[in-house]
Every structure is written in structure tokens, then in C-alpha cells.
Amino acid sequence: MGEQRIAVIGAGAVGAVLAEAAHAAGHQVTMCVRTPFEKLVVDGPDGSTELPVEIVTSAERVPEVDRVLLTTKVQDVATAEPWLHAFDDGRTPVVVVQNGVEHEESVSALGWSGPVLPALIYVGAERVAPGHVVRRTRARVVVPAGEPGSALPELPADVRVESTGDFRTEAWRKMLMNVAANPITALTMRRLDVLDEPGVRELCAAVLAEAVEVARAEGAELTSADADKVVDAYRTGFSPDNGTSMLYDRLAGLPTEHEHISGPVVRAGRRHGIATPMNQALLTLMRAVRPGGTG
Numbered sequence: 001m002g003e004q005r006i007a008v009i010g011a012g013a014v015g016a017v018l019a020e021a022a023h024a025a026g027h028q029v030t031m032c033v034r035t036p037f038e039k040l041v042v043d044g045p046d047g048s049t050e051l052p053v054e055i056v057t058s059a060e061r062v063p064e065v066d067r068v069l070l071t072t073k074v075q076d077v078a079t080a081e082p083w084l085h086a087f088d089d090g091r092t093p094v095v096v097v098q099n100g101v102e103h104e105e106s107v108s109a110l111g112w113s114g115p116v117l118p119a120l121i122y123v124g125a126e127r128v129a130p131g132h133v134v135r136r137t138r139a140r141v142v143v144p145a146g147e148p149g150s151a152l153p154e155l156p157a158d159v160r161v162e163s164t165g166d167f168r169t170e171a172w173r174k175m176l177m178n179v180a181a182n183p184i185t186a187l188t189m190r191r192l193d194v195l196d197e198p199g200v201r202e203l204c205a206a207v208l209a210e211a212v213e214v215a216r217a218e219g220a221e222l223t224s225a226d227a228d229k230v231v232d233a234y235r236t237g238f239s240p241d242n243g244t245s246m247l248y249d250r251l252a253g254l255p256t257e258h259e260h261i262s263g264p265v266v267r268a269g270r271r272h273g274i275a276t277p278m279n280q281a282l283l284t285l286m287r288a289v290r291p292g293g294t295g
Contacts, residue, residue, distance in 0.1 A: 013125035015071035016133035037131030093151035193240035258286035
């Protein structure tokens with residue numbers, strides 16, 4: 001595929017991690033951001049890297065690109081509309097790298113006319129300041145198999161890229177990783193160590209059981225074993241000082257993704273006549289959190 005011109009919309013943890021990966025693969029990277037910063041620095045397990053990316057703050061000054069990576073949170077997609085309109089020529093693909101199960105819907109609502117590639121990313125990373133991200137783990141990216149997956153730019157060998165013939169199932173599997181941990185850490189203002197509390201583990205199991213039932217009704221090939229793996233991963237697969245995206249957003253006084261993590265489970269449960277009281281409780285509590293605050 002060779003060197004490409006890559007635009008990354010959003011300079012949060014995911015945007016910075018993918019900019020780091022794209023640069024390492026030899027691509028030219030442009031960061032499209034609302035809040036300007038002088039340089040992009042990613043602290044990884046092997047040290048700190050200052051990335052020579054172009055930083056632009058106006059959609060009126062964007063360069064021509066070969067690929068667009070949309071890395072904003074789902075609730076912030078509307079803020080990316082000027083960038084998307086500037087890049088949309090009907091041919092350039094956009095890779096939507098977000099949590100939840102609404103990848104295509106999040107850009108189609110804004111009138112994007114080019115190809116859309118939904119993508120999932122697994123990475124432990126935290127934005128600690130504008131232009132400064134701490135990456136604690138290597139990244140894994142999952143995309144649909146076949147022609148759609150070709151929209152993903154070539155990435156370095158240390159980023160594990162997987163393709164799947166059943167992206168719906170993989171999206172709901174990723175949802176399982178988020179649907180309990182994200183709201184619980186955000187509500188308790190604790191990192192993943194909170195999930196080791198016996199009562200919290202029981203709550204996680206109940207939340208995940210509801211999500212699996214809803215996912216199956218939505219056509220995902222998940223079972224209770226998938227929920228068990230997530231509970232085990234919480235305890236053994238992650239450092240207890242890692243956080244979640246919703247916790248980081250709440251600590252920063254930013255809106256959280258609860259409507260796009262807990263919300264789809266509750267809404268789909270209603271469509272299918274499936275009770276989701278645990279997910280509904282977490283969603284209700286997250287809606288009650290003061291916007292922009294920590295209480």
C-alpha cells in the first residue's frame with residue numbers, strides 16, 4: 001500500500017495511539033483538533049515519542065488525504081461534521097474507530113457519502129493533557145473482512161490487526177468489555193481495582209448477562225461463556241491501575257459515552273422485550289451525573 005496521507009480527527013487517547021501507529025508505518029499524519037497544542041507526545045511502554053504530525057484546527061485548511069480516521073467519542077461526532085464535510089469527496093474512506101455498535105450510523109447521520117469502515121480498538125491509553133497521551137498496552141484493531149477492511153491504512157507490526165466475517169458479533173463482544181467496567185468506574189471514580197470487590201463482581205456478572213441476551217437478540221453469536229471471559233479479563237488481563245474511557249472523561253469533566261454504551265443495551269432490550277434492570281440502573285445513574293463535574 002505504501003506511504004499514505006492520513007487525517008486523524010480527534011486527539012484523544014485513541015486518536016493519538018493511531019497517529020503514533022500510522023507515523024511508525026511511514027504515513028504522513030494530519031491531526032484535526034478543536035483545542036490547539038504545540039506537539040503530540042505519546043508515552044509508551046518503551047519510552048516517550050514526540051510525533052512529527054501536522055496539527056490543524058480549521059476545516060478550511062485541510063490537506064488532501066487518502067484515508068480519514070474518525071476517533072472522537074460517539075457523542076462528539078457532531079463536532080467533527082466540518083472536518084468530514086471538508087474531506088468527503090465521495091471516494092475517500094473514513095474509518096470509524098469508536099466504542100458501541102453504531103459506527104455507520106454515527107457518520108451517515110452527518111451525510112458522509114464515501115466508504116465507511118467500522119473498526120474496534122483494544123488499547124490501554126489515557127489522555128493526560130492536550131497533545132499528551134500515555135499508552136500502557138499495545139493496540140489491537142478489529143475490522144470487517146474483505147473489501148471494507150482494505151480501507152484501514154497499513155499499520156506497524158506491533159499493532160495487531162484482525163479481520164472478521166462477523167463484525168456484528170465482534171462489536172457486541174467489545175461492548176461486553178465496556179458495558180460494566182465503564183459506568184461502574186465512572187460512577188465510583190475508581191480504576192479497574194474496583195472490579196475486584198466481590199459485590200462489584202456480582203454486579204458485573206448481572207450487567208453482562210443482560211447484555212449477552214440482548215446481543216443474541218440483535219444477531220450476535222455470543223454466549224454466557226463470553227461474559228465469563230470478560231469477568232476473568234477484568235481480574236487477570238488488566239492492571240488494576242488502568243481506567244476506562246468513561247472514567248477518564250468524567251475525571252476531565254467531559255461528557256461520557258453512557259448513551260452509546262449502556263444506552264444501546266437498554267434500547268435494544270426494549271425492542272426485543274428483554275428486561276435490562278441492571279443496565280437501566282447504570283444508565284439512569286450516569287444520566288444523573290452533573291455535566292462537566294465530578295459529583
